[in-house]
Amino acid sequence: MGRAPCCDKANVKKGPWSPEEDATLKAYMEKHGSGGNWIALPQKIGLRRCGKSCRLRWLNYLRPNIKHGGFSEEEDNIICSLYMSIGSRWSIIAAQLPGRTDNDIKNYWNTRLKKKLLGRQRKQQQVQQSRRTASFKQEMNKRSENIANFINIPAGFDNQNPYDLPELPVVPVANYQTHNPQLIKDQASIKNMLINLGGRFSHDSDTSNTSFQYPIDILSTSSSDQQFYQSSINVLNCTSAANSNNYSQFPSTHCDASNGTGGSSSPTMFHGLNDQNNNLQVDHLHQLTELEVYDNNFAYQHQQLGGFYYQATTETLNNGSTAGTSTASAESEISWGDINSLVYSTQMVAGYETSCPQAVTVPPGLHTVFAEST
DNA sequence: AAACCTGGCAACCGCGAGACA
DNA sequence: GTGTCTCGCGGTTGCCAGGTT
Numbered sequence: 001m002g003r004a005p006c007c008d009k010a011n012v013k014k015g016p017w018s019p020e021e022d023a024t025l026k027a028y029m030e031k032h033g034s035g036g037n038w039i040a041l042p043q044k045i046g047l048r049r050c051g052k053s054c055r056l057r058w059l060n061y062l063r064p065n066i067k068h069g070g071f072s073e074e075e076d077n078i079i080c081s082l083y084m085s086i087g088s089r090w091s092i093i094a095a096q097l098p099g100r101t102d103n104d105i106k107n108y109w110n111t112r113l114k115k116k117l118l119g120r121q122r123k124q125q126q127v128q129q130s131r132r133t134a135s136f137k138q139e140m141n142k143r144s145e146n147i148a149n150f151i152n153i154p155a156g157f158d159n160q161n162p163y164d165l166p167e168l169p170v171v172p173v174a175n176y177q178t179h180n181p182q183l184i185k186d187q188a189s190i191k192n193m194l195i196n197l198g199g200r201f202s203h204d205s206d207t208s209n210t211s212f213q214y215p216i217d218i219l220s221t222s223s224s225d226q227q228f229y230q231s232s233i234n235v236l237n238c239t240s241a242a243n244s245n246n247y248s249q250f251p252s253t254h255c256d257a258s259n260g261t262g263g264s265s266s267p268t269m270f271h272g273l274n275d276q277n278n279n280l281q282v283d284h285l286h287q288l289t290e291l292e293v294y295d296n297n298f299a300y301q302h303q304q305l306g307g308f309y310y311q312a313t314t315e316t317l318n319n320g321s322t323a324g325t326s327t328a329s330a331e332s333e334i335s336w337g338d339i340n341s342l343v344y345s346t347q348m349v350a351g352y353e354t355s356c357p358q359a360v361t362v363p364p365g366l367h368t369v370f371a372e373s374t
Numbered sequence: 375a376a377a378c379c380t381g382g383c384a385a386c387c388g389c390g391a392g393a394c395a
Numbered sequence: 396g397t398g399t400c401t402c403g404c405g406g407t408t409g410c411c412a413g414g415t416t
Contacts, residue, residue, distance in 0.1 A: 014385080014386075015384095015385075015386095015409095015410085016384075016385080016410080017384090017385090036401090036402095037401075037402095038401075038402075039400080039401065039402090050386090051401085051402095052386085052387090052401095052402085052403095053385075053386075055402080055403085056384090056385065056386080057384090057385085059403095060384075060385085061384080068383095069382095069383095088405065088406090089404090089405090090404075090405065091403075091404060091405085102403095102404075102405085103383085103384080103385085103405095104383085106405075106406085107382070107383055107384085108382095108383095110382095111381065111382055111383080112381095112382085
């Protein structure tokens, strides 16, 4: 059986609202509220409008304290960060921005923010392209050298084909979303996600468990996966500590992986690309320039391009070793309302890491590897 | 000045979830 | 358990103002 129409389509008015209609709806809503039944409301107040239309008009336009346009840089950042974390969950994003409606944010994203981001990405891609070209030239030079060495082949050469340079390692890094095909569908899921990302909620009953939980079944992964996860968790435990602070008041101390609380040296930061299977391609690693490190938007832009973002030391990359064992040094109490401070992290990753690495949170699909600085 | 194009935004549509009989 | 109804959400459409040709 089909769904019954919510209203008599033939007798309802469509299109823009007149000032009179607005005034009627507003007056009624301010006095009585919707009464929990939007469908019956238009008839009650003599409006030839669909109940859904009334609801929309009230929520998006007539409701008190609605802000239109003039999005601030801070709001931009929140929207971008949240979009990167949870996708097009406009109502949730709107809940973090007082006075903004989901419709407003959705429109703003579609018409401006997305383009703004794409523009920056294009710029970034150009830079990356020139780097790849340079790296290709370098590789060709290396190969030329190898060929030259082959020509002067030493005695005892073991028939190895000199043209086959050793394959560069491809280190698998499990992707949160890959391992969690059941995508986030509700606040509980998001809460779980945030817990998995290192947060805890003040009303959680198990307060004894302060350590980070693996977002995937890590025992079934390879040892190298486990090592990378452990590295990530070291970061996340640091994150837990950081998240108890207001994001605008970061401590000036550093965080290293050995104790999760503080260190003094700055980690080296890299970025790279994932392959089709979301595996980290070490051969595409690139150490971040200072400019990139301080580019507030680099992290999430790069993630959008299908890349990952992390920090590690050259040593870690070479031997795949984990950072020192970390323990959560401070409990982080994160309420649902504190989601803001969490989601800021995607932006903070690049903008703050070198001076305050503990302010790192890993959104789904974003890989972070942390190791002691050399 | 007129036609055309483009971007921004309000409003609509269809669907899923949850409440209720 | 099933069907109906409402709400809320995200995607899409279409109008309109301003810019360009």
